[in-house]
Amino acid sequence: MKTSARPKEGLFLGLTFGLIVVLGTVFFFKKWLPDLASDRVEIDHLFYTILIMTGIVFILVQGITGYFIWRYSDPTPERAVYLSHSRSLEITWTTVTALLMLALGVWGLSLWKNVTTGNAPSKAxxxxxxxxxxxxxxxxxxxxxxxxxxxxxxxxxxxxxxxxxxxxxxxxxxxxxxxxxxxxxxxxxxxxxxxxxxxxxxxxxxxxxxxxxxxxxxxxxxxxxxxxxxxxxxxxxxxxxxxxxxxxxxxxxxxxxxxxxxxxxxxxxxxxxxxxxxx
Ligand SMILES: [Cu+2]
Incomplete structure (x- = not known):
């Protein structure tokens, strides 16, 4: 029979992470850059691509962490499944992350090359x-x-x-x-x-x-x-x-x-x- 109540710490931490999710979402939608007045629009594209990628991951990770803290702070004996490792899961998240980072790196470097050493037109x-x-x-x-x-x-x-x-x-x-x-x-x-x-x-x-x-x-x-x-x-x-x-x-x-x-x-x-x- 369920007698003990959920400890306050679990609720408090769960709500704290919930608050981080709310604040993260609010900041995610704020206007990040001042009005553009040059041809460097690609910098904005790269900036917002990184913001969307990291923003979604940030909000998901904080939300799931908060939910788990709250869910498993329940003292009734419901044990989490024990997983020592999962090779396919590890290969997947390593490969996907590496490919994303590589793509951002290549994009960023070519953009940087263009704005620094790229040939400006002769009438510049x-x-x-x-x-x-x-x-x-x-x-x-x-x-x-x-x-x-x-x-x-x-x-x-x-x-x-x-x-x-x-x-x-x-x-x-x-x-x-x-x-x-x-x-x-x-x-x-x-x-x-x-x-x-x-x-x-x-x-x-x-x-x-x-x-x-x-x-x-x-x-x-x-x-x-x-x-x-x-x-x-x-x-x-x-x-x-x-x-x-x-x-x-x-x-x-x-x-x-x-x-x-x-x-x-x-x-x-x-x-x-x-x-x-x-x-
Ligand atoms: Cu100065």
Whole structure:
């Protein structure tokens, strides 16, 4: 005859796992990514594929665990079936998991190759971005489409990148802080560098995140697809002012962009250099 009641622990733990299932389901359906403004839609596909796969497994495992805790906390002698092992079950879950991981790995690697070393179209807009505590120095090659020479010895408050005023190609380079101008539907190749510590160039709306490492030049490319203003964040803790290391991407039409470059050509550091030299 059944006399003893189910112990409180079983009920409590069972309900706790039930709560995890409820919360897991709520978070599963939340909006995970900000509005997409670039051509990197495949990153979203990969992200949501992984989220759906792991989300379903997570919710199932927590739910079944909670149910078993509750079910077998019943002190009436109903024993669970003892299973030492099952070869076919083990082979199945190992193979299926391995194949899924392999597929995700191959997909992820080919995607990564495309956004980092993949060939950007030749009409791409070239921009060089140098991280510095705590700002983004953004350099455009100017009308000659050539980045001029820089020399670390020439770095000063007025010349953040050490542009060499004796180099012709440097003269028309445009350097601005924290405002990145790009052209809608025109691929952009960003070359990332750093003057001091590791920073991370993060454009949430563009699905772009790439470290800027001292001593290295790292390229990444993407195509903005929507006109508008978007955030640039530093995603690598880089010092006390890290939280202030914030900029904006302004996606413009080609005409607006050309106009902007003209304006900036007159206020950039390059202009200061020429003024200093009395030219
Ligand atoms: Cu930083």
């Amino acid at each position: 807009l070239a921009v060089e971005i140098t991280g510095q505590q705590f700002q983004w120095n953004i350099r455009y090659p100017g009308p000659d489409s050539k980045f001029g020479r820089v020399d670390p010895h020439l770095i000063s408050d007025d010349n953040a990148l050490g542009l060499d005023p004796k180099d012709k190609a440097s003269k028309d380079d445009v350097v601005v802080q924290d405002d990145l101008y790009l052209v809608v539907n025109r691929p952009a190749i960003v070359t990332l560098r750093s003057k001091d510590v590791i920073h991370s160039f993060f454009l949430p709306n563009f699905r772009v995140k790439q470290d800027a490492v001292p001593g290295m030049s790292i390229d990444t490319w993407f195509t903005p697809t929507k006109i508008g203003d978007y955030e640039i964040a530093c995603a690598q803790f880089c010092g006390l002012g890290h939280y202030t290391m914030r900029g904006m991407v302004h996606v413009l039409s080609q005409e607006q962009f050309d106009q902007k470059m003209k304006e900036l050509g007159h206020v950039s550091y390059q202009h200061h250099l020429l003024t200093l030299k009395g030219e």
